[in-house]
Amino acid sequence: MSSKSVENSIITDLGLAPEGHLKIDWVEAHMPVLNKVRKQFEAEQPFKGLKVAISLHLEAKTAYLAKVIQAGGADVTITGSNPLSTQDDVCAALVEDGVTVFAKYNPEPKEYKELMIRALETKPDLIIDDGGDLVTILHAERPELLETVRGGAEETTTGILRLKALEKEGALKFPMVAVNDAYCKYLFDNRYGTGQSVWDGINRTTNLVVAGKTVVVVGYGWCGKGVAMRAKGLGANVIVTEIDAIKAVEAYMDGFRVMPMHEAAREGDFFVTVTGNRDVITGEHYDVMKDGAILSNAGHFDVEVNKPELQARSQSVRTVRRNIEEYQLKDGRKIYLLAEGRLVNLAAGDGHPAEIMDMTFALQALSLKYVNDLHNSIGSRVVNVPYELDEQVARYKLESLGMGIDQLSEVQKSYLDSWAEH
Incomplete structure (x- = not known):
């Protein structure tokens, strides 16, 4: 347990952690794609020395995403994206695992907003957002906190609509990856x-x-x-x-x-x-x-x-x-x-099944690495998830299912690339 995360966090009850650990262990066992990404991150340490702030529905699957990003070297802070979806036992377990948490189940509206702001006051280098809440606070209310942010990733249709409106006005201050628009997100997670x-x-x-x-x-x-x-x-x-x-x-x-x-x-x-x-x-x-x-x-x-x-x-x-x-x-x-x-x-439920969020959160993690690697060249705009990352997640999923697919022969590739062959 990190004394820093315990001292800095605002949660309901640290004593709830044992039940939260059981929930996180369960989803970890059912998220093989994210487990492969975790091994990659543990080896490469893409976020070493960086701060990451996450605003997502704070339940077990999200908690495991936070731990995967932490495994990549990040100092992770997390807050909720809906006052009724936060699970207090999961929050407590994350604190014990060294993640700083600003979240409670069903706080008053004013406190809910304050908990989000506390997460941003850690001055993150990267963010993962849900519905554009963190981005909106940064641009509309706390612009002084923008200076450290290199970029981030957005989870939802609603968030992307807000981001594109901000981009259209020329007001977006850093690049954001539209994870919701990736094939391995909307075809499986959304549907x-x-x-x-x-x-x-x-x-x-x-x-x-x-x-x-x-x-x-x-x-x-x-x-x-x-x-x-x-x-x-x-x-x-x-x-x-x-x-x-x-x-x-x-x-x-x-x-x-x-x-x-x-x-x-x-x-x-x-x-x-x-x-x-x-x-x-x-x-x-x-x-x-x-x-x-x-x-x-x-x-x-x-x-x-x-x-x-x-x-x-x-x-x-x-x-x-x-x-x-x-x-x-x-x-x-x-x-x-x-x-x-x-x-x-x-x-009123536990959200999407673990096997579904496995693909979405693998995309989130890989997209965060992508925007961190290229933030200087991308510019302050909304960008799509590169197809290569989409395909990588799909390959990992097939591997976890014990399935394979065919590959084009060189002759087939030549045929597809030529207008003259018939």
Whole structure:
């Protein structure tokens, strides 16, 4: 145990560490890709002498990523990216392992923000962000802390949208790698990870059957595709709402009904928002929903389901089960909101499966090394994960599964490279 990490950290209870260690040990045993990256980092020490600040959903898989970066020589500080997804026992275990932690489960909003700022006050050289929170604080509130930051990596669709807006204004001060846009992230994490973990969170929270119910999936990006696919697998009748005509046609051809939200609102038993935008379920929709409709969000911020407009239509609000708030409307109907409208898969569950986050966090770790190696030449912009890193993670994954793939012969390569051969 590092006395420095114990003295500097702000957590709930160091005595919770034993249970946290068990959780971290479990995911480590199921993250073979990240284990290979760890061996690489232990040998190369790419972050030796550097400080790294991480803001992610602070549970066991994230903790293991922090330990892998620490194994690469970094002095690691970590904070949460959602007040309801932080696990106090995992925080305690990380502190015992020498990571500085500024995080607690469900702090007051002001304290939650202060804990993020404390992580940035360590003056990191590199950052890993989730939703653009660290970047926003650095640029909008604490610009004096920008001077040490070489660059970083962003985890989410929401964060990349914020980064690109900052870049468009010419205000971004360091390079950020768009990890969310990598193949080995969105094809697997967003689709299979979100699809499974959302329904894990909903099912364990509500203990209600999905089969035969109508599920409205709001947004048909990669996350929406996964949520809809798993809902169908559970026996639900699935409706998709979209603003993008191409994605709407895709949802239709995938076998789902497509309609505007004001129509879907009348039919849904379960609603899952996955847009990255705000106010996709609002007052006009509450006005026509069924008695007993269940609302949940799997986008980054708790703004997709408009809570003030739901509150304004309610005569009473009470917690009926953990992570379920019952809003009784003035006409007597009841609408249920899961996890306060925050990420249902993390606030009411354990997040994506370890084998899925194995690939995403391997990309995070390798992307952090990439931006550190080339930060002087990349410039202050948002950059994609190099295809070589994407492919490296996929190769590691195949190896862990005991699978191989074919390779092109020299003749085949020549054929593909030539316009004259036929």
